[in-house]
Amino acid sequence: MAATQDMKGKGEGGDQNFDYMFKLLIIGNSSVGKTSFLFRYADDAFTSAFVSTVGIDFKVKTVYKNDKRIKLQIWDTAGQERYRTITTAYYRGAMGFILMYDITNEESFGAVQDWSTQIKTYSWDNAQVVLAGNKCDMEEERVVSVDSGRLLAEQLGFEFFETSAKDNINVKQTFERLVDLICDKMSESLDTDPAVTTGAPTAKLTDSAPPLQQPGCNC
Amino acid sequence: MGPSVAKPNDFIPLFIDCISAASSRTQEYLLFKDPEDKLHPSFELFTHVFLMTYISQSVSLNLTDTFNCTAMTPGQRILLGADWVWALMEKPSRNPRLQIAVQVLHLQEKEDTEENTALPDICSETMQMAQQESSNKNMYEKLVDFCTSIGKDCYALFLFFGKKNDKGNIYGVLSNNFEVAIGKCNKIDRGFIENFFKGSRYLHTPSGMMQALVTKKEQDPITLMIKFS
Numbered sequence: 001m002a003a004t005q006d007m008k009g010k011g012e013g014g015d016q017n018f019d020y021m022f023k024l025l026i027i028g029n030s031s032v033g034k035t036s037f038l039f040r041y042a043d044d045a046f047t048s049a050f051v052s053t054v055g056i057d058f059k060v061k062t063v064y065k066n067d068k069r070i071k072l073q074i075w076d077t078a079g080q081e082r083y084r085t086i087t088t089a090y091y092r093g094a095m096g097f098i099l100m101y102d103i104t105n106e107e108s109f110g111a112v113q114d115w116s117t118q119i120k121t122y123s124w125d126n127a128q129v130v131l132a133g134n135k136c137d138m139e140e141e142r143v144v145s146v147d148s149g150r151l152l153a154e155q156l157g158f159e160f161f162e163t164s165a166k167d168n169i170n171v172k173q174t175f176e177r178l179v180d181l182i183c184d185k186m187s188e189s190l191d192t193d194p195a196v197t198t199g200a201p202t203a204k205l206t207d208s209a210p211p212l213q214q215p216g217c218n219c
Numbered sequence: 220m221g222p223s224v225a226k227p228n229d230f231i232p233l234f235i236d237c238i239s240a241a242s243s244r245t246q247e248y249l250l251f252k253d254p255e256d257k258l259h260p261s262f263e264l265f266t267h268v269f270l271m272t273y274i275s276q277s278v279s280l281n282l283t284d285t286f287n288c289t290a291m292t293p294g295q296r297i298l299l300g301a302d303w304v305w306a307l308m309e310k311p312s313r314n315p316r317l318q319i320a321v322q323v324l325h326l327q328e329k330e331d332t333e334e335n336t337a338l339p340d341i342c343s344e345t346m347q348m349a350q351q352e353s354s355n356k357n358m359y360e361k362l363v364d365f366c367t368s369i370g371k372d373c374y375a376l377f378l379f380f381g382k383k384n385d386k387g388n389i390y391g392v393l394s395n396n397f398e399v400a401i402g403k404c405n406k407i408d409r410g411f412i413e414n415f416f417k418g419s420r421y422l423h424t425p426s427g428m429m430q431a432l433v434t435k436k437e438q439d440p441i442t443l444m445i446k447f448s
Contacts, residue, residue, distance in 0.1 A: 054289050054301075054304050056295070057295050057298075059345075060344060073348060080314060082370065085369070
């Protein structure tokens with residue numbers, strides 16, 4: 001597991017003072033609520049107007065864990081098939097995925113397996129995944145049960161949350177759990193693979209990062 | 220032609236209305252000269268004037284469900300090379316039937332002096348990160364790459380807000396085949412795009428452009444020069 005580490009110092013106009021940078025992706029079928037989920041988390045905002053994401057976009061949010069500043073670079077991917085070439089190009093180097101479906105849309109739940117295969121195909125083996133059943137505020141229109149979601153997550157080896165970007169349910173928790181999983185994996189990797197402490201293999205942004213402080217993540 | 224669009228070309232006159240309004244408004248600003256030479260509007264202002272006028276008009280004409288316009292975020296502009304994307308939507312899937320990704324080009328002499336002007340601080344971290352994450356290709360190539368990755372139903376449109384000898388008009392070069400130039404080892408740069416206007420090539424109207432796009436065969440390559448104002 002690699003992460004950008006200890007890139008300290010003030011950049012031009014931007015705050016580059018952080019201990020770790022994690023690259024996260026939100027994936028899933030079109031209109032499951034990926035962009036709304038990210039807006040809720042990063043800006044604490046929600047709008048019911050649907051605007052289909054073109055290609056890819058991202059937001060940055062800094063979180064603190066055990067006195068470490070972790071910068072999250074969160075990529076919001078378009079769900080439509082026509083953008084698949086672009087979006088899968090960004091899987092490389094991602095440390096975590098939020099794989100999202102819509103609890104009111106059976107098709108989006110049925111596609112989870114395919115999205116999981118995409119992760120395995122295009123990302124690192126160590127990437128961590130949380131399955132999120134979004135729009136849980138729409139109980140009356142539910143077609144995917146909580147148990148079905150949980151069972152599928154277990155089968156795929158993913159953590160699971162039901163979420164609502166609209167009502168701000170489990171949004172922060174989903175991201176926090178994903179960060180925890182990544183930190184755990186990093187610590188695990190550090191125990192077994194000292195190369196990780198020098199930042200190799202590495203994400204693109206790691207290139208300019210000096211070696212990590214010893215002995216490990218502690219985040 | 221998409222089966223779900225009852226009268227597939229009905230949107231064209233509305234689109235033309237929006238384009239006319241946006242072009243006329245933008246022209247006013249392109250031609251503006253401050254007698255005291257104190258006002259020097261930024262490139263972004265012209266792009267925003269065009270987009271704001273276009274969007275206002277398309278909302279008032281109820282065009283957005285059929286032919287929508289998505290302005291890119293600052294990060295997307297760097298990653299994808301597009302300022303905005305037009306899309307003809309299929310109903311009820313809401314998948315685009317065709318897309319036009321637009322990049323605005325401003326007058327070269329202004330670019331020389333104003334290129335890389337500082338973006339607002341609020342955006343700078345995002346912009347830096349987008350720059351780090353994006354390829355080493357120039358903005359023209361990024362737009363072509365973006366369209367190529369989607370397919371022949373996605374067109375790159377380089378929109379010139381003024382040309383050297385005609386500062387007040389808006390022209391465009393549209394193609395779903397720019398990538399051929401990359402295949403031939405040509406670099407896609409401003410000169411390459413401006414070359415399309417050389418000679419006595421026919422200039423389409425926006426209406427003619429749209430008619431050509433909706434009537435052409437799916438995988439056919441097409442390259443058009445257009446006068447928008």
